[in-house]
Amino acid sequence: xxxxxxxxxxxxxxxxxxxxxxxxxxxxxxxxxxxxxxxxxxxxxxxxxxxxxxxxxxxxxxxxxxxxxxxxxxxxxxxxxxxxxxxxxxxxxxxxxxxxxxxxxxxxxxxxxxxxxxxxxxxxxxxxxxxxxxxxxxxxxxxxxxxxxxxxxxxxxxxxxxxxxxxxxxxxxxxxxxxxxxxxxxxxxxxxxxxxxxxxxxxxxxxxxxxxxxxxxxxxxxxxxxxxxxxxxxxxxxxxxxxxxxxxxxxxxxxxxxxxxxxxxxxxxxxxxxxxxxxxxxxxxxxxxxxxxxxxxxxxxxxxxxxxxxxxxxxxxxxxxxxxxxxxxxxxxxxxxxxxxxxxxxxxxxxxxxxxxxxxxxxxxxxxxxxxxxxxxxxxxxxxxxxxxxxxxxxxxxxxxxxxxxxxxxxxxxxxxxxxxxxxxxxxxxxxxxxxxxxxxxxxx
Numbered sequence: 044x045x046x047x048x049x050x051x052x053x054x055x056x057x058x059x060x061x062x063x064x065x066x067x068x069x070x071x072x073x074x075x076x077x078x079x080x081x082x083x084x085x086x087x088x089x090x091x092x093x094x095x096x097x098x099x100x101x102x103x104x105x106x107x108x109x110x111x112x113x114x115x116x117x118x119x120x121x122x123x124x125x126x127x128x129x130x131x132x133x134x135x136x137x138x139x140x141x142x143x144x145x146x147x148x149x150x151x152x153x154x155x156x157x158x159x160x161x162x163x164x165x166x167x168x169x170x171x172x173x174x175x176x177x178x179x180x181x182x183x184x185x186x187x188x189x190x191x192x193x194x195x196x197x198x199x200x201x202x203x204x205x206x207x208x209x210x211x212x213x214x215x216x217x218x219x220x221x222x223x224x225x226x227x228x229x230x231x232x233x234x235x236x237x238x239x240x241x242x243x244x245x246x247x248x249x250x251x252x253x254x255x256x257x258x259x260x261x262x263x264x265x266x267x268x269x270x271x272x273x274x275x276x277x278x279x280x281x282x283x284x285x286x287x288x289x290x291x292x293x294x295x296x297x298x299x300x301x302x303x304x305x306x307x308x309x310x311x312x313x314x315x316x317x318x319x320x321x322x323x324x325x326x327x328x329x330x331x332x333x334x335x336x337x338x339x340x341x342x343x344x345x346x347x348x349x350x351x352x353x354x355x356x357x358x359x360x361x362x363x364x365x366x367x368x369x370x371x372x373x374x375x376x377x378x379x380x381x382x383x384x385x386x387x388x389x390x391x392x393x394x395x396x397x398x399x400x401x402x403x404x405x406x407x408x409x410x411x412x413x414x415x416x417x418x419x420x421x422x423x424x425x426x427x428x429x430x431x432x433x434x435x436x437x438x439x440x441x442x443x444x445x446x447x448x449x450x451x452x453x454x455x456x457x458x459x460x461x462x463x464x465x466x467x468x469x470x471x472x473x474x475x476x477x478x479x480x481x482x483x484x485x486x487x488x
Contacts, residue, residue, distance in 0.1 A: 096255040103259025131269070138268030140211040142261035144218025149260070150253035154246055169439075173303040180296035187289030188353070189282070189338060218261075286334045290356050297361040302401035302436070311362060313369040321363035328355030368407065374414050374423055376432040380446050383431035391463045393487050394429040396450060398457040400436040405474040406456040416477035422484050462487045 301307040311317065333352030336345055377383045380396070387394040397414070399406035413419060423430065435443050435455060446452075450459055453472075460469040460483055469483040 096252050099252045099256040100259035103256040104262055105259075107260045107263045135269045136211060137214045138265045140214040141218040141268060142258065142265050144215040145261040145264075146254050146257040147215070148219045149257040150250055152253075154249040154253060170303045173299050177296040177300050180292045180299070184289040184292040184296070187285040187292065189285070218264075282337050283334045286353070290333060290353060290360065293353075293357045294360040294364060297357070298364060301365060308365050308369075311365045311369065313366050318363055318366050321359045321366060323359070324355050325359030325363060328352045328357075328359060331355065369411075374420055374428075374430040376430050378432055378434070380431055380433055383429050387429040387461070387463075388465065390427075390429075392427045392429050393463050394431065394461045395423065396431050396433065396459045396461070398433045398435050398447065398450070398452050398455055400434065400455055402436065403455040408474050409456055409458065413475060413477050413480050416481075418481055419477055419484075422481060426484065426488060428484075460484065460487065 297307070329352065331352035332345070332348040333356040336349045336352070338346055338349060374395070376397075377386075383394060383396075386392070397406075397409070399410070433443070433446055435447060435452070437443060450457070456471070456473065458471040458475065458480075459467060462468050468487055471480075471483075475483075
């Protein structure tokens with residue numbers, strides 16, 4: 044066959060392969076990303092700024108592969124597809140402009156938020172902000188379920204458009220608009236980065252790390268925009284994929300919502316039987332038709348099965364994730380700092396003060412990995428430690444601010460250990476595992 048006839052076919056094959064690769068990565072990695080993103084940066088930064096920058100890049104990449112960011116890639120395809128880019132080179136330049144928009148927005152945000160001290164954590168602790176995040180996720184999920192197409196209004200596209208297409212400036216601005224929508228999804232990774240930047244007080248390092256995070260976040264957009272010039276035509280299998288991502292987005296929405304309204308997790312248990320029941324509800328929802336059925340497959344019965352299946356899958360998945368997120372056994376914590384200090388002073392006992400927040404991923408890791416360790420619990424019990432947990436989720440609360448000021452807390456996580464005389468013996472401002480924490484407890488009475 045002549046080469047000029049083979050070229051379009053090879054182009055379609057390459058586009059299909061690029062899409063298939065992106066699809067497989069996004070499908071297989073979200074659970075890994077959601078589990079690993081919270082602690083990746085913290086662990087790598089311990090080995091130096093260079094690996095910290097690499098960790099920030101990896102954190103941004105993992106965030107881009109989570110289901111809450113995934114729909115933005117579809118917008119990128121529509122902007123940089125064959126309707127706009129006239130060549131592979133132009134598609135690459137448009138995609139590069141898009142990624143530069145991510146860098147231009149997130150890098151200053153990271154540095155400014157860090158230097159102003161806990162700004163991002165304050166934003167994530169605001170109930171209205173969390174509700175707004177959940178509304179965004181619910182809207183995205185509705186789009187995945189076919190309620191509407193997730194595209195920019197024609198008037199906005201025309202405003203961005205320039206001669207010959209959207210233009211490089213338009214791609215840059217469009218990226219910043221999309222970033223503002225996707226920003227809440229980056230909370231767990233950004234929180235760890237912000238804590239470290241606030242401690243170093245280095246604008247240069249903050250800029251480097253912020254740029255690395257932004258580039259990691261933008262890589263999938265760049266790959267899809269550059270190589271997936273035209274996507275394969277959709278079929279019923281794609282409707283199933285969209286339903287899957289819609290379900291995951293609703294589960295993510297519940298994850299944020301339970302931070303604002305703790306009553307939603309009050310009945311969740313971290314034991315294995317609760318997890319198995321939750322998984323059973325999830326599996327039953329999928330079997331009922333949450334993913335494989337389409338709304339137009341049949342009459343009212345099909346629609347009821349689809350709706351009920353989605354509801355069960357979301358409920359089961361949300362409960363399972365919440366259960367996995369809870370520590371399994373821990374110290375007996377007091378939740379009143381004045382009560383704890385009074386008790387420790389009256390009985391001359393050592394004290395552990397743990398500052399935590401719902402948005403602090405490293406705090407949750409400490410609770411799950413360190414405070415749940417049987418050796419740590421036994422040591423604290425033997426030495427008669429008073430353990431108090433200070434919830435700093437809402438750091439706009441004057442009482443929370445006063446306690447943080449008393450203990451000179453500049454970021455989370457913060458764990459402070461006092462001996463029986465009230466003298467500070469050790470302070471941790473990052474994730475600490477069971478072994479170093481046990482070592483810090485040694486000799487304290």
